[in-house]
Amino acid sequence: MPDATTRPVVIEPVVIEPVVIENAYIVPVAGEEIPSGHIVIEGDRITAVGPGPAPSAPEGAERVDGAGCLATPGLVNTHHHLYQWASQGVTPDGTLFEWLVASYRLWARMDAEVVGGAATAGLAWLARSGCTTSTDHHYVFPKGRGDLFEAEIEAARQVGLRFHPCRGSMDRGRSGGGLPPDEVVEEADEILRATEEAVRKYHDPSFGSMLRIAVAPCSPFSVTGDLMVRSAELARSLGVRLHTHVAETADEDEHCREQFGMLPVEYMDRLGWLGPDVWLAHCVHLTDKDVRRFADTGTGTAHCPSSNGRLGAGIARVSDLLRAGAPVGLGVDGAASSEMTPLAGEIRMAMLMQRARYGPRALTARQALEMATLGGARCLGRAEEIGSLEPGKLADVALWRLGGYYDGVDDPVVAFAYGQTPPLARLLVGGRTVVADGELRTVSDQAAAEAGARAHRRLLASDHF
């Protein structure tokens, strides 16, 4: 239990001016597209969306001319490891297990300063590609290296994104049959104590929350079944969500067959790890029965196509999951397994990979955009608040500047999804401007980039440890 002085920490929304966007092509995701319309924002909410100019504007509203722009809901990133910004480029041609074994050695040396710098750069990079809500899955906590979890929360506060950090963990080192070296794993009781403390200190369940915590043991090959079960019990007793990696590679299938006598999803099902409060990263290697179980239980999938391609993991059965009615969102995965992946770029990557597997009608631009927005919101249990542009929802809006080279394609959604990610005319998070005219406005691009580079150098230099 946390001590009596532990108080919830709430990221307060910044005081913001009303905004009126007009003349934009609006894709609300829920509802009909509007070829030239308006969005009115007051406080942290959307108060009106409709065709033509805004019939009225709140006093003192900033007017943004969206002519030549595409307005979409802000994108939702459902899987990430921000600290990995500091270890990009490790084993660029290895399998997942080869890459992990090489990376663990580096990650054992990170501290709060490395995590803070990496998170600042990673979150700034996400904002530049239209992300307004991001998760993070942090599962390496070397002893005596400062408060790593707090460091990334502080970075999110500065960059201004809605943040869902997951308190991750590993308790199954090599001596226990797991993949990670023993020095990077923690003891189960300590993990559960620290996880509960993180939830009690930071989790804000209110509508419009800028900060929510999830419970997230790392994977079947680095966590004991006992910790998986106890983590699920803890999360459900605290009313927070569950997240982990599942069915990423063929190596994992083999590991689970050898160690548990069954495939990864069946194993997770036995441990109580499928349900409407669970979303799982990757889910590449699924059986037909797994797909049905995901749909029946409402279990979400964080699809990370670039990372799956980079590690040669395979192509996830996203089309089958969507057809079955299971929630699917998009994720960039850690910067060490997808390097500089922008979140909007995952829309294109998801389309291409599904079509490579299932044919040219497998995933349309609009389906992929829905996955990146409302699909992600469903994974995080926030479909009532974010993921579409509707009155009453939070004002998380991306305004993409098309025109110029993009004018060669008449359908703005096709131009956006098939092409290189266009610049942002504006990115609003809860009505607050985070990006304007392609530049960050909360922290400077230069400061964020330098913070990431410093974190990388600090991690790779061993003399300060």
Ligand SMILES: [Zn+2]
């Ligand atoms: Zn991951």
